[in-house]
Amino acid sequence: MNKLQTLLAAVPLLLLAALTQTYARPATAADIPAFATDDERNTMQVFNFASPSVVFVTNEALVRDRWTLQLHTEPKGTGSGFVWDKDGHIVTNYHVIEGARKVTITLQDRSEWSAELVGSAPEKDLAVLKIDAPVERLTPLVPGTSSTLAVGRKVLAIGNPFGLDTTLTTGVVSALGREIQAANNRTIRNVIQTDAAINPGNSGGPLLDSSGRLIGVNAAIYSPSGASVGIGFAIPVDTVKKIVPELIANGRLVRPVLGIESAPDQWASRYGFDGVAVLRTAPGQPADRAGLRGIYRARSGWQLGDVITALDRQPVHSYDDLMNALENHRAGDRVSLSYVRDGKKRQTSITLAAP
DSSP: OHHHHHHHHHHHHHHHHHHHHHHOOOOOOSSSSOOOOOHHHHHHHHHHHOOOGGGEEEEEEEOOOTTTOEEEEEEEEEEEEEEEEEEEEEEEOHHTTTSSSSEEEEEETTTTEEEEEEEEEEGGGGEEEEEEOOOOOOOOOBBBTTOOOTTEEEEEEEGGGGOSSSEEEEEEEEEEEEEEETSSSEEEEEEEOOSSSOOOTTTOEEEEETTOOOEEEEEEOOSSSOSSSSEEEEHHHHHHHHHHHHHHHHHSSSOBBEEEEOOOOOOHHHOOOOOOEEEETTSSSHHTTTTTOOOOOTTTTEEEOOEEEEEETESSHHHHHHHHHHOOOOTTTTEEEEEEEEEEEEEEEEEOOOO
């Protein structure tokens, strides 16, 4: 083979090496084409900025082989999450890791880390995990605020739909103040609705604003088919910023208590009242000290006791309403309590206690 043939044979290899050198690295702002629109530039910049913070969550459950009866772990599901801080805390949805025997976190650099559960709040569909990854591998997201969001604002979602890692979708805030049901049937309020495509596997991933700041945690979709139809929901970051530090500190949400056992919500329709019926009060607890009364036995049989209708002027129609009202307070707070006894409206002050 002469020198010319040797040179020609090497051209494909030289081209491959050049392409590999050019593209086998994260994109930067310099890689954005000059002909890109301002909106496209913003989208690409946010993705490049935030994607290193997004993680892949694998949930493995303990199962028993039907033939050998031996126990082993197998993948139960996958989802998304994101780095919260340099200590290795990872935030995701509770339903992503529910029932997990083992959880594995895959970072952007493809490294895999075994995760331990730090704390969970099923009623808010949030969970905090922790991995022992080196600080240099961890890129926390920057929390924004959700209280100033408006319908029409641009949003971006990054996650792992159907196991396809680091997928970007864009859209707008479609509505605010929505409500969705958590895994334990509690109501999550003030939820963000978006038309950014969110599919199974996106759960737990971040919803971002056009500055790359975290404004929500993608939690659910509304879809008859199970795939995105342009109606997705995210837990607002203002809620996340209150809950995550508490989960890291206590492992669970710590809410003040009234010291009552409430009757099932079905009683309201059965017996024709609106509110939460007190089944019984715990001796020495706030409700007992305030003189609240549970069901009692009279000559004619068992009688309905007090029915709570509001806490600090926040209407209470169900147990869920009562729990959400208590979430706005701490142990030691003195609150007004409205209730009905024997058909008459009453009000009292009560000091909430620690659980």
